Amino acid sequence: DIQMTQSPSSLSASVGDRVTITCRASQGISNNLAWFQQKPGKAPKSLIYAASSLQSGVPSKFSGSGSGTDFTLTISSLQPEDFATYYCQQYNSYPLTFGGGTKVEIK
Amino acid sequence: EVQLVESGGGLVQPGGSLRLSCAASGFTFSDHYMDWVRQAPGKGLEWVGRIRKKANSYTTEYAASVKGRFTISRDDSKNSLYLQMNSLKTEDTAVYYCVRVSHGMDVWGQGTTVTVSS
Numbered sequence: 001d002i003q004m005t006q007s008p009s010s011l012s013a014s015v016g017d018r019v020t021i022t023c024r025a026s027q028g029i030s031n032n033l034a035w036f037q038q039k040p041g042k043a044p045k046s047l048i049y050a051a052s053s054l055q056s057g058v059p060s061k062f063s064g065s066g067s068g069t070d071f072t073l074t075i076s077s078l079q080p081e082d083f084a085t086y087y088c089q090q091y092n093s094y095p096l097t098f099g100g101g102t103k104v105e106i107k
Numbered sequence: 108e109v110q111l112v113e114s115g116g117g118l119v120q121p122g123g124s125l126r127l128s129c130a131a132s133g134f135t136f137s138d139h140y141m142d143w144v145r146q147a148p149g150k151g152l153e154w155v156g157r158i159r160k161k162a163n164s165y166t167t168e169y170a171a172s173v174k175g176r177f178t179i180s181r182d183d184s185k186n187s188l189y190l191q192m193n194s195l196k197t198e199d200t201a202v203y204y205c206v207r208v209s210h211g212m213d214v215w216g217q218g219t220t221v222t223v224s225s
Contacts, residue, residue, distance in 0.1 A: 001171075034211040034212065036152070038152075043204055043215040043217050043218055044144075044152065044204070044215055045215070046210075046211060046212060046213045046214070046215070049211035049213070050210070050211070053210065055210065055211075055213060087151065087152055089152070089154075089211075089212070091211060094157075094168045095154060095168070095169075095171065096154040096157075097154065098151055098152040098153065098154065099151075100151050101151045101152075
């Protein structure tokens with residue numbers, strides 16, 4: 001199975017900050033990586049697929065990059081509605097696997 | 108509006124069975140692979156399994172943790188996805204999400220809660 005490791009597991013940031021979350025795959029997954037946002041008590045929301053493609057309706061402050069084993073999600077200017085937990089997920093091979101999550105909290 | 112609505116969750120004893128349903132609307136259900144993903148209380152996301160579309164013979168994939176106990180099926184005539192869960196264990200306690208596969212897992216239902224406890 002491909003292990004997905006996210007870092008950090010949590011971070012504190014202020015409104016307006018630029019935030020970067022890292023996801024590392026235990027083996028190469030090309031660009032078969034997605035990012036999700038989840039708020040407490042809610043279903044996850046898809047943000048990015050194919051490592052860098054924005055889902056329809058997702059604001060451009062979210063961006064993704066990477067290929068192979070190392071990926072990043074960047075939020076260009078953190079807003080109050082962005083405080084949530086973020087997950088990466090590989091879909092290069094079965095079983096599909098998620099990272100452990102990064103909780104973004106208010107400083 | 109594209110929508111997925113899960114139902115069928117509840118409290119079941121260890122060793123018991125439960126069948127979850129997911130009603131799809133607002134898109135051509137038969138064109139899409141569909142997934143189930145679960146989340147145990149206070150934990151991260153875990154992929155449960157996938158069913159492909161008719162053109163791919165409705166073949167399925169499962170996580171090792173549920174293989175042989177869970178079965179995913181679909182009824183395209185009813186725009187519905189199902190998860191039959193047998194031999195349930197306490198560690199199967201989770202919120203279960205139905206997910207459309209398009210550009211990745213692009214649309215999620217609101218989830219239904221399954222609690223396995225005596």
